[in-house]
Amino acid sequence: MFFEMTLSETKRVLEELSTAPTKSLGQNFLHDQNLARSIVSLLDIQPGDHVVEVGPGLGALTELLAATATKLTLIEKDSRLVPYLRRVYDAKHITIHHMDALEFDLRELWGHGPVKIVGNLPYYISSPLIAKYASALSPASILVLTLQLELAQRLGATRGSKDYGAMTICVGRRWDIRLERKLPASVFHPRPKVESAVITMRRKTREEIQPLDEGAFESLVRRGFSARRKQLHNLLPELRSVWDSICNDIGIKSTARAEELHSAQWESLTHLAAPSVAQHGTELFDVVDENDCVIRTESRESVHVNNLLHRAVHMLVFNENGDLFLQKRSLWKDRNPGLWDSSAAGHVDTGEDYPTAAPRELAEELGIIPPPLTPIGRLVPCSTTGWEFIEVYRTEHNGPFNPAPMELETGAFFSLPHIRLWASRSPEDFSPVFLKCLQLPSIASLL
Ligand code: SAM
Numbered sequence: 001m002f003f004e005m006t007l008s009e010t011k012r013v014l015e016e017l018s019t020a021p022t023k024s025l026g027q028n029f030l031h032d033q034n035l036a037r038s039i040v041s042l043l044d045i046q047p048g049d050h051v052v053e054v055g056p057g058l059g060a061l062t063e064l065l066a067a068t069a070t071k072l073t074l075i076e077k078d079s080r081l082v083p084y085l086r087r088v089y090d091a092k093h094i095t096i097h098h099m100d101a102l103e104f105d106l107r108e109l110w111g112h113g114p115v116k117i118v119g120n121l122p123y124y125i126s127s128p129l130i131a132k133y134a135s136a137l138s139p140a141s142i143l144v145l146t147l148q149l150e151l152a153q154r155l156g157a158t159r160g161s162k163d164y165g166a167m168t169i170c171v172g173r174r175w176d177i178r179l180e181r182k183l184p185a186s187v188f189h190p191r192p193k194v195e196s197a198v199i200t201m202r203r204k205t206r207e208e209i210q211p212l213d214e215g216a217f218e219s220l221v222r223r224g225f226s227a228r229r230k231q232l233h234n235l236l237p238e239l240r241s242v243w244d245s246i247c248n249d250i251g252i253k254s255t256a257r258a259e260e261l262h263s264a265q266w267e268s269l270t271h272l273a274a275p276s277v278a279q280h281g282t283e284l285f286d287v288v289d290e291n292d293c294v295i296r297t298e299s300r301e302s303v304h305v306n307n308l309l310h311r312a313v314h315m316l317v318f319n320e321n322g323d324l325f326l327q328k329r330s331l332w333k334d335r336n337p338g339l340w341d342s343s344a345a346g347h348v349d350t351g352e353d354y355p356t357a358a359p360r361e362l363a364e365e366l367g368i369i370p371p372p373l374t375p376i377g378r379l380v381p382c383s384t385t386g387w388e389f390i391e392v393y394r395t396e397h398n399g400p401f402n403p404a405p406m407e408l409e410t411g412a413f414f415s416l417p418h419i420r421l422w423a424s425r426s427p428e429d430f431s432p433v434f435l436k437c438l439q440l441p442s443i444a445s446l447l
Helices: 007-016 033-041 062-068 084-086 123-134 147-156 165-174 214-224 237-250 263-272 300-307 356-368 416-425 432-438
Strands: 049-055 073-077 096-100 115-120 139-147 175-183 194-203 284-286 294-299 309-316 322-331 342-345 372-378 388-396 408-414
Touching: 033 062, 033 115, 049 062, 049 123, 062 073, 096 300, 115 237, 115 342, 115 416, 123 356, 123 372, 139 147, 139 388, 147 194, 147 284, 165 175, 165 263, 165 342, 194 416, 214 263, 237 263, 284 300, 284 309, 294 300, 309 356, 309 432, 322 356, 322 416, 342 356, 356 388, 372 432, 408 416
Parallel strands: 049 073, 049 115, 073 096, 115 139, 309 388
Antiparallel strands: 139 194, 175 194, 284 294, 309 322, 309 342, 322 408, 372 388
16 A cells, blocks of 8 residues: 655545644654655665654655565654554554654664664654664664754754754764755645754764763763853863863864864864773783683783683673673774673683672673672683683672773663574674573573
């Protein structure tokens, strides 16, 4: 069945539903099919793609998405429209959630194919929706969004323009944002009072993003733009004593205002103001023999380059529901960056034993003093374990955690059945060692 959501069809369906567009839900329905096609084409839907539409409304985009996406998830808040959507989009590959898209649990999206997000967003919640669907917990590779023109211009602004601000820099750090086209009010029913625009947000690759302390970066940028006309040094008083040398290093005038710095200068400023410690090759590890007896000490670099046998620990933290906390490794880890992994993991330091390393790593990565840990299995060295003897421990903790930003992108509890399904469909999302941990008899019996 194919519906062209023309203006007359839009009005006809509203009449059939005995309903009228609601302002408080930001309901302005698109009735230009050429534009709908052009918006959907920006998603470049491929076989296997899972498309998530926020606020499908009467289905102006949905019809086109349903025809091409392998899996389609619709999230609609309006209880008057949901029965209509369920009737028209009653197909195996389509799931409809009647809920506020801000409440949607992003964890559900992992393990069901590459995720693409699209929405003619209700303007009243556009900013929090972007913050959520572009967050570290979102698996989306691209977002195609129709926004109020003013917000689209802020997101896509260039340095020095009046729209260039904290949002431009903070969202732009991880996403390539492009203002694709403006939309006149006349393509919507009813006509909104403001102009709209379509933007694409494409996730940047690891190579395009500089490692740094994200919290410090956001804090500096937001404080820097909190009073646009003020010179930066007045807004960042903690840097006053080193301001001239910082300005010299990053190539700005000491009287600079926030809008004069491009993103790379904000990143350099963060590096100087809050140096972050990435992993370095000079750490020392015990090298062991095939019986796991210490034979000498070597640097991290030498151990890894020469495939020397050494020791590590993996910890699996369960909550009271039996869900397992997975961490998404930081993009700046030297191994398996950006992959989902055990709750915490790390090397056994030189002179340390496994039972001492396990709680230390949990404290360093998740910021917790764990309850007693139980050893639940052991992995022997091979290329998958990176030539490590690995002791695996389990413990119970409900969070919240205080994760170390340079160690974790993000983390969340997932049910074991979900993890099992996800790992069988997309093993490439996980660190190979975690996949081995899942096969330990003590864990496999829980699955
Ligand atoms: N996609 C349709 C189109 O292009 O014609 C509708 C767009 S209309 C601007 C916004 C849609 O989002 C409406 O269907 C509205 O009911 C829905 N909506 C509003 N707030 C929502 C929320 N918090 N969560 C999910 N949907 C929401």
